[in-house]
Amino acid sequence: MDIHEKLKLLKRGTQGVVPENGLETKLAKSEKTGKPLRIKLGLDPTAPDIHLGFAVVLRKLRQFQDLGHQVVIIIGDYTALIGDPSGRSATRPMLSAEEIKNNAETYVSQLSRILDRDKTEVRFNGEWLGKLDFASLVQLASKFTVARIMEREDFARRFGERQPISLHELLYPLAQALDSVAIEADVEMGGQDQTFNILAGRDLQEKEGQEPQIALFMPLLVGLDGVKKMSKSLGNYVGIAETPDVMYGKLMSISDAMMRDYFVLCTDVALEEIDLLLADSEAGRSNPKDVKRRLAREIIDIYHPPFVSEDSATIIPSAVADAEWARIHSAGEVPVDLPDAIIGSDLITGETVWICRVLTAAGMAKSNGEAQRLVQQGGVSLNGVKVALDPKAQIPVDDLRDAVLKVGARRFARLRLP
RNA sequence: GGGGAGAUACCCGAGUGGACAAAGGGAGCUGACUGUAAAUCAGCUGCGGAAUGCUUCAGAGGUUCGAAUCCUCUUCUCCCCA
Known part of the structure; x- marks a missing residue:
């Protein structure tokens, strides 16, 4: 592979490189x-939350890594130890050393699903930040000006909006810059929200006599809601360890406009082919739904690759998920695997059970009030039959046993009675 | 150090003694339409088997027949001056 092919591969899906030709220079040097x-x-x-x-x-x-380079993961144990109170209202609780260690271990094991462990170096920034004494910190701080720090977009914004900014937050960029110096980074990856921090790293490296790192910006993948970045806390995510069925369902629910980003950033489908697929669906030559099915399958293939079962049949998880999806949504059938909802015996006191009790017990509603709303709005069905729009409805116990409960468009459970 | 403003439900934000479980928007949920897309339309969105019931407007007290609204203290934030 020549250097231009490498560049093309590495630049796919990136949102920018600073300086513009820096990556090429670094690759050539290497x-x-x-x-x-x-x-x-x-x-x-x-x-x-991978x-x-x-x-x-x-x-x-x-x-x-596949091109032979070394990845250095820095776990910000020290910065986390201090605790980051950013965020508008709630102060984030400080993490204990124990929690940090556990989280870090989980991280590393999860990272291995994608990274080549042999070419991954894991470092904790407490290694060098922990040794920093006050004089060195002051020394370090003297290399940056307030005006410079306040250029950072989120600081500027929060300042403008009169949101609180704690003094130590201003030190975070310095800490991160020091990380780059400590490990002699050639390239630092990050989202564009990291622009300032990464560039601070360049400055500091230069001041320390190192060749400044290249900033390689990756876009933030938009979450399932189509608005905010994907994150676990927002609940708009697809976990890479989730089952094929769950991944499939989530991916099919993204809006059409998001397909390109997902194709480019989450699959290895060639850019030319992506253009073709999307052009066809936009022009009405193909159904966008089918393009999305392709997308879902491509992504699932990465995390749940085909394998050969014991009786030497080839299993393609993405194809299984696709068939299942079609069965449920095109044919309106019930999923093969649906979670059991255990109904406690304390609920069954007579011949019938109040429908709302069933919903809350099955975890389909947070409260009886919410359950009543669901029933009233016609969002509940049992064994494919819509429950009467009566929030007081009583259901005979016999009708509940092993019944399929469906709430809303996509939530299913199999009721299990004692 | 001095002066001023503020903290309301998941978020933003109105409300300044009773009609307030608290306007409006966003977000979410349900239904219709569909391709479990988008857009659109309609309804819902504290708890409670439901009551002139209970808990909620930063926290703790107080005034009052009655407080998100008034008073005191506490915590936190922002602005201006030094």
Whole structure:
């Protein structure tokens, strides 16, 4: 593979490289010296949540590895220890050393699903930040000006909106910059929200006599809601460890406009083919739904690759999920695997059970009030038959046993009675 | 150090003694339409087997027949001056 092909591969889906031709220069240098580039990615050791959005960055790192480069993951244990109170109202609880350690371990094991463990170096920034004494911190701080720090978009915004900014938050960019110096990074990956931090790393490296790192920006994958970035806390995510069926269902629910991003960032389908697929569906030559099915299958193939079963049949999880989806949504049938909802014996006191009790017990409604609304709005059915729009409805116990409960368009459960 | 403003439900935000479980918007949920897309339309969105019931407007007290609204203290934030 020549350098231009490498560049094309590495630049796929990126949102920018600073400086513009920096990556090419670094790659050329690495080829000449035979020294792998050191690619840095910093992570907060908060609860690990490896989803497709995060996988975008990891997959990019994997590409670097496949080209022979070294990935350095920095776990921000020290910064997490201090606790990050950013965010408008709630102060985030500080993480204990124990939690950080556990989270970090979970992280590393999850990262291995995408990264090549042999070409991944994991470092904790407490290693160097923990040794920093006050004088060194002051020394470090003297290399940045307030005006410079306030250029950072989110600081500027919060300042403008009169939102609180804690003093130590201003130190975060410095800490991150120091990370780059400590590991002598050649490239730092991050979202554009990291622009300032990564560029601070360049400045500091230069001041420390190192060759400044390249900033490689990856776009934030938009979550299932189509508006906010994908994140676990927002609930708009597809986890890479989720089952094929769940992934499939979630991916089919994204809006058409998001398909291109998902194709480019989450699959290996050639850019030319993506253009073709989307052009066809836009022109009405193909159904957008089918393009989306292709998308879902491509993504599932990455995390649930085909395998050969014990009786030497080839199983393609994505195809199974696709068939299942078609069965449920095109044919209106019931899923093969549906979660059991255990109805406690304490609810069954007579011949019948109040429908709302069933819904709350099955976890389909948070409260009886919500359950009543669902019933009234015609959102509940049992064994394919819509429950009467009566919030007081009583259901005979016999009708509940092993019945399929459906709430809304897509939530199913099999009722299990004692 | 001094002065001023503010904290309302998931988010933004109205409300300044009773008609307030609290306007409006966003978000979410349900239904219709569909391709489990988007857009659109309609309804719902504290708890409660439902009551002139219970808990909620930063926290704790107080005034009052009655408080999100008034008073005191506490916590947190923003602005201006130094």
